Amino acid sequence: MTRLLAVALSAVLALSHPVFAEGKGDDIAALLRALDISGTVDVMQEEGLVYGDDIAGEMLPEVDADNWAQTVRRIYDRDNMQRLIEEEMAQALNNIDVTPLLSFYQSDAGQLVVQMELDARRAFMSSETEDAAAVRLENAMREGAPVVSMVETIISDSDLIEMNVAGALNSNLMFYRGLAEGGAWEMSEDDMLRDVWAQEEATRKDTQDWLMSFLVMAYTPMNEDALDTYAALFRTDEGRALNRALFQSFNRMYDELSYLLGRAVAVQLTSAPL
Numbered sequence: 001m002t003r004l005l006a007v008a009l010s011a012v013l014a015l016s017h018p019v020f021a022e023g024k025g026d027d028i029a030a031l032l033r034a035l036d037i038s039g040t041v042d043v044m045q046e047e048g049l050v051y052g053d054d055i056a057g058e059m060l061p062e063v064d065a066d067n068w069a070q071t072v073r074r075i076y077d078r079d080n081m082q083r084l085i086e087e088e089m090a091q092a093l094n095n096i097d098v099t100p101l102l103s104f105y106q107s108d109a110g111q112l113v114v115q116m117e118l119d120a121r122r123a124f125m126s127s128e129t130e131d132a133a134a135v136r137l138e139n140a141m142r143e144g145a146p147v148v149s150m151v152e153t154i155i156s157d158s159d160l161i162e163m164n165v166a167g168a169l170n171s172n173l174m175f176y177r178g179l180a181e182g183g184a185w186e187m188s189e190d191d192m193l194r195d196v197w198a199q200e201e202a203t204r205k206d207t208q209d210w211l212m213s214f215l216v217m218a219y220t221p222m223n224e225d226a227l228d229t230y231a232a233l234f235r236t237d238e239g240r241a242l243n244r245a246l247f248q249s250f251n252r253m254y255d256e257l258s259y260l261l262g263r264a265v266a267v268q269l270t271s272a273p274l
Contacts, residue, residue, distance in 0.1 A: 028090060031098045034105035036114050037089075041082045043121050048076035048257065050125065055261065060268050068268070075260045084253040092245035100238050109226040113219075120218035133213040140216055150227045151215040158234050158243045164207045167251045169196050171258040178262020184269040 052072030056063050104110045123129045140148050155161060176192040179185045187195075219227055233239040 025090075027098050027102065028093050031093070031102050031105060032086070032089060034102065034110065034114070036118065037085060038082065039118050040121070041078060041085065043118065043125070044253075045076050045078045045081060046125060049073065052076070052261070055265060059265055063268050071264050072261070075257055075264060081253055081257070084256060085249045088249035088252045089245055092248050093241070096241045096245075097238060098242075100233070100236065101242055104229070104233050109222075109229055112222060112226065113230055116218045116221060120214055123217070124214060130210075130213070133217040134209065136220075137213040137216050140220075145216075145220075146224055147216055147220050147222075147227070148212075150224070150231060151212060151219060154215065154227075154231050154234065155211055157231060158240075160211055161204065161207050163243075163247050164211070165200065165204050167247060167254065168203050168207065169200060170251065171254045172196050172199065174255045174258040175262040178259040178264075179266050179269075180262075182263040182266020182270065184266035 049069075049072055052068070052075070056065070056068050060068065105114065120133075124133070137148075173192060173196045176185065176187065176196065180187050180192065222230075234243060
């Protein structure tokens with residue numbers, strides 16, 4: 001599954017385990033509440049359940065649908081997904097001054113960014129909406145709409161395409177490892193790596209198309225001043241640190257889930273019929 005992150009995502013952080021400087025945990029918790037990772041995890045769980053159905057259709061045509069759905073739901077356990085993200089985000093942001101990030105994300109403009117991205121992500125679960133967004137992007141590009149160049153700047157400044165491609169390919173590798181370690185595939189690590197790298201060009205094209213149409217749809221309702229402020233934030237050291245932390249955290253989650261899904265598929269493929 002190609003999983004794509006935009007820039008801002010969401011969360012309520014349980015800060016019982018990491019060790020923070022005095023007051024730092026409260027600041028990180030406040031930032032992650034402002035980012036609303038809890039809502040993003042809800043959407044990602046829904047995406048995972050749909051992906052599990054797709055995997056069954058492609059690889060497990062004879063699987064018992066109800067049992068497989070229960071397996072996928074156990075893998076895409078919402079609380080565990082959020083825990084993985086929260087732990088990684090807490091560590092990644094522990095040495096970062098989050099004050100300017102809080103200032104933006106607690107503002108009206110920051111909350112609008114979060115809401116627009118989350119609404120667009122929910123909407124993109126419909127293939128019809130995604131197709132319509134692609135058409136909207138073509139029209140916006142043809143008309144020279146300012147939002148297009150602003151989205152291109154945001155993508156470039158935060159290196160969103162390359163970071164998404166790297167994460168997607170690594171997630172696919174983890175899925176292969178799950179299949180192999182579960183006994184469904186006889187592939188060496190080198191074979192798996194070659195297969196994954198062969199997907200790079202197509203993954204990059206899909207990523208670029210998806211990100212442009214997704215972000216143009218998300219940001220079209222915003223005024224240019226708010227988007228300029230948002231783009232400027234991710235050119236600061238703190239903004240870049242947040243971007244890295246988001247990718248690091250969500251990649252950790254996707255890697256674990258992809259491996260577990262591969263193992264689950266392997267169990268189905270290697271189980272002897274009763």
